[in-house]
Amino acid sequence: MSGVGNRTSNWWTVWGVVILAWAMFPLLWMVSLAFKSPATLRSSAGSFFPSDWTWENFRTVFSDELFTSALRNSFGISILATLISVVIAMFAAYAIARLDFPGKKLLLSMALAIAMFPQAALVGPLFNMWRGLGIYDTWIGLIIPYLTFALPLSIWTMSAFFRQIPWEMEQAAQVDGATPWQAFRRVIIPLAAPGVFTTAILTFFFCWNEFLLAASLTSTNRARTVPAALSFFTGASQFESPVTAVMAASVVVTIPVVILVLVFQRKIVAGLTSGSVKG
Amino acid sequence: MSATTSEPAPPAPVDGDPAPAPPRASQRRRHERTLGLRLSAPAFFVMVLVTAYPIGYAVVLSLYQYRLTDPEGRRFIGLSNYATVLTDPIWWSAVLTTAIITLASVAIELVLGFGFAWVMFRILRGRSIIRTAILVPYGIITVVSAFIWRYAFQLDSGFVNQWFGLDGFNWFGERWSSLVVITLSEIWKTTPFISLLLLAGLVQVSDEMLEAARVDGANGWQRLWKVVIPNMKAAIMVAVLFRTLDAWRIFDNPFIMTSGANGTETLSILTYRQNVTLVNLGAGSAVSVLLFASVVLIAVIFVKGFRTDLSQVRGDS
Numbered sequence: 001m002s003g004v005g006n007r008t009s010n011w012w013t014v015w016g017v018v019i020l021a022w023a024m025f026p027l028l029w030m031v032s033l034a035f036k037s038p039a040t041l042r043s044s045a046g047s048f049f050p051s052d053w054t055w056e057n058f059r060t061v062f063s064d065e066l067f068t069s070a071l072r073n074s075f076g077i078s079i080l081a082t083l084i085s086v087v088i089a090m091f092a093a094y095a096i097a098r099l100d101f102p103g104k105k106l107l108l109s110m111a112l113a114i115a116m117f118p119q120a121a122l123v124g125p126l127f128n129m130w131r132g133l134g135i136y137d138t139w140i141g142l143i144i145p146y147l148t149f150a151l152p153l154s155i156w157t158m159s160a161f162f163r164q165i166p167w168e169m170e171q172a173a174q175v176d177g178a179t180p181w182q183a184f185r186r187v188i189i190p191l192a193a194p195g196v197f198t199t200a201i202l203t204f205f206f207c208w209n210e211f212l213l214a215a216s217l218t219s220t221n222r223a224r225t226v227p228a229a230l231s232f233f234t235g236a237s238q239f240e241s242p243v244t245a246v247m248a249a250s251v252v253v254t255i256p257v258v259i260l261v262l263v264f265q266r267k268i269v270a271g272l273t274s275g276s277v278k279g
Numbered sequence: 280m281s282a283t284t285s286e287p288a289p290p291a292p293v294d295g296d297p298a299p300a301p302p303r304a305s306q307r308r309r310h311e312r313t314l315g316l317r318l319s320a321p322a323f324f325v326m327v328l329v330t331a332y333p334i335g336y337a338v339v340l341s342l343y344q345y346r347l348t349d350p351e352g353r354r355f356i357g358l359s360n361y362a363t364v365l366t367d368p369i370w371w372s373a374v375l376t377t378a379i380i381t382l383a384s385v386a387i388e389l390v391l392g393f394g395f396a397w398v399m400f401r402i403l404r405g406r407s408i409i410r411t412a413i414l415v416p417y418g419i420i421t422v423v424s425a426f427i428w429r430y431a432f433q434l435d436s437g438f439v440n441q442w443f444g445l446d447g448f449n450w451f452g453e454r455w456s457s458l459v460v461i462t463l464s465e466i467w468k469t470t471p472f473i474s475l476l477l478l479a480g481l482v483q484v485s486d487e488m489l490e491a492a493r494v495d496g497a498n499g500w501q502r503l504w505k506v507v508i509p510n511m512k513a514a515i516m517v518a519v520l521f522r523t524l525d526a527w528r529i530f531d532n533p534f535i536m537t538s539g540a541n542g543t544e545t546l547s548i549l550t551y552r553q554n555v556t557l558v559n560l561g562a563g564s565a566v567s568v569l570l571f572a573s574v575v576l577i578a579v580i581f582v583k584g585f586r587t588d589l590s591q592v593r594g595d596s
Contacts, residue, residue: 012402016409019395023412026467027419030427033436041436048438092322100308101315103323110326115521116574117330118528120550121567125333148329151322153521157476160513164483180307180314198479201414202472209421211531212547216555227422231535243436250423257418265411 027254033247034058041241057248061233067249069221070229075256077142077225078207085147086200089154090192094184096155097162098170115152119145123216130217137219145213150203157202161195162188201264208257226253340564347558360565370566372542373549374573379458380533380545381526384465389519391466392473399474400481417471425535428464454542461532461543468532469525473518480514481507520581527574546570 029048034057036050044051061067092111096104126145127136135141165188173183211227218224226249233246341360345353364370399409416424430436432450440448450456484507492502508515530547533539539548550570553563 009403012398013404015394015398016402016405019398019409020405020412022467023416023471026424026427026431027415029431029438030423033430047441088321088325091318095315095318099311099315099318101312101319103316103319107319107323110323112578114326114330116524116571116578117334118547118550118567118570118574120528120530120547120554121337121564121571122330122333123551123555125336126329129332144325145329148325151326155322156517156521160517161479163513164480174307180311195479198475202475205418208418209531211420211422211534212551227420227531230420230422230426241435243430243433246426247430250420250426254415254419254423257420258415261411261414261418265407265414 030247030250030254033244034251036244038241038244041244057244058252060245061249061252064233065221066224066229066233067226067252070224070226071253073139073221073223074208074225074227074253077139077146077223078204080139081143081146081150081207082200082204084143085150085154085203086196088147089151089158089199089203090196092151093155093158093162094188094192097159098167098184098188099180111152111155114149115156119149119212123213126213126217136217137223139223141217142214142223142225145217146207146210149210150206153206154199154203157199158192158195161198162192165191197264204260337564337567340560341562341568343561345559345561347560353561356561360562361569363562364565364569369544369549370569373544373546376454376458376543377527377529377545377547380462380465380529381523383462384469384526385519385523387466388470388473388522392470392518393477395470395474396477396481399478413471413474416468417475419468421468421531422535424464424468425532428460428467429536432460451537452541457533457537457541457543461529461536464532464536465526465529469522473522476514476518477511480511483514484510516581520578523577523581524574527577528570546573 032049035053035055036044037052037054037056040051092107095101096108122145130136130141135144169191170183170187173187174180178186209227210225211231214225214228215231218228230246230249230253233242233249342355342357343353344356344360395413399406399413402409429451432439434440434447434449439450440446448456450460488506488510489502492506497505528547529545530551533543533545534548534551537543539545539552544552546566547570550563550566553559553566557563
């Protein structure tokens with residue numbers, strides 16, 4: 001490699017380290033707070049790292065049913081909503097990107113309207129409807145609005161991906177006599193997989209993050225998810241600052257995020273760097 | 280569907296004559312229409328089911344004086360709720376707060392996100408580490424991010440004042456400083472969203488085109504503006520449109536950090552407070568409808584300004 005190439009490559013590495021620090025520094029702060037003692041938090045304020053590390057905060061949150069049930073609910077609800085949403089959105093995005101059919105404009109307008117609609121405005125009516133249907137404070141009661149509100153982003157993101165796929169390949173298959181469905185299944189799905197995986201990640205994180213509806217459509221440990229539970233968490237007792245316990249809970253719910261990111265990351269890199277789209 | 284192999288699929292089986300005659304072409308067209316309707320029906324059905332009734336309900340309620348605490352006092356008052364809201368300084372304060380957060384965060388995120396996407400695209404060593412790291416802020420729960428940043432600046436737990444010699448400055452005691460912390464958390468949390476979408480667009484820009492531009496003597500800056508950005512317009516459009524709409528409805532960060540105190544109440548917090556906390560459903564619904572209208576306005580500006588039409592697809596490239 002030439003000297004110039006090496007220097008350029010080193011610069012990219014430097015910028016990479018900057019990004020790494022940017023992403024990780026707040027996490028370091030979270031971990032540091034989680035290991036501080038709640039009793040000495042105030043006196044040690046201003047120092048970044050704990051003077052003495054303690055597991056006390058983790059014992060506090062794991063002995064709290066509010067938190068442990070919220071973990072369970074968050075996982076179940078987010079995974080189910082993501083799976084359903086991505087499958088539904090994939091079909092719609094393909095139809096939008098490729099097919100000529102009546103109602104396309106209506107579907108796009110509908111998706112746009114829902115992507116834009118302030119969820120705060122839906123909280124009151126949904127509360128009444130869900131109570132009437134008996135699904136208030138249940139998994140399904142959150143899964144339904146989650147997959148709905150994830151749909152527009154999934155449809156838009158995937159149709160943007162689908163538009164950049166070399167469609168001549170599909171047309172070639174159709175000229176060879178394949179039906180649109182066969183062309184979709186045999187040619188497009190392998191090409192579209194990277195876009196679908198990226199969309200699945202975005203959708204999962206939307207569900208995993210959602211706070212407003214979770215706080216409004218649940219009332220007990222039956223369906224309350226982590227974000228809502230965290231906002232209710234007050235610490236071991238009213239005499240102690242909840243800061244360290246909230247951060248311990250945050251560390252716990254960030255560990256699954258990191259694990260999932262590692263798993264999905266390989267799929268994304270494989271998909272985006274496979275060069276499958278460059279015909 | 281979970282196939283990660285990238286080899287081109289084999290040609291689909293031939294089911295008859297290779298050159299379709301006119302009657303077959305129209306049959307195919309009918310097949311296409313049916314398939315399109317079938318594929319989009321589930322999405323359409325779900326979206327109508329969950330939103331049509333609540334949206335209609337909000338519009339209707341906005342025309343009534345109606346508090347949940349006083350059901351007997353419910354009566355039709357036409358557009359009075361809208362007049363009340365639009366003449367209230369609380370509404371306009373929320374509009375200003377939301378606009379400041381939106382403009383600041385989206386502008387900074389777009390530049391930052393493009394830089395991140397570019398680095399992830401170009402870096403040779405540790406590429407997957409960077410890509411993984413950048414996904415973590417995105418995956419982290421917004422409420423958690425809000426707590427992290429709040430505790431970093433908060434007087435009894437934070438390190439920021441110590442590090443920057445701001446002895447005892449209460450960041451959450453004033454409007455501007457609260458907005459700075461809220462925007463910081465927002466930027467940290469959502470820049471990966473933009474950079475991921477931009478990266479997806481970036482990898483679609485063909486190396487041949489870039490190489491041709493380089494051979495023609497275009498410098499890096501020219502290649503960026505004349506080749507890269509025009510070729511990833513769709514990705515940029517989707518990223519900016521959705522981030523702007525998202526920021527305009529910001530709720531979690533200010534709710535966790537200030538609960539809307541000191542003039543940091545955003546439009547979503549105002550809507551939530553009117554509907555859920557005060558159960559003032561009439562005026563609250565008017566706020567909801569106005570919030571929705573403001574969002575429609577933003578979207579129209581974007582779509583007209585960028586001239587992007589997702590439905591214009593076949594044969595346009």
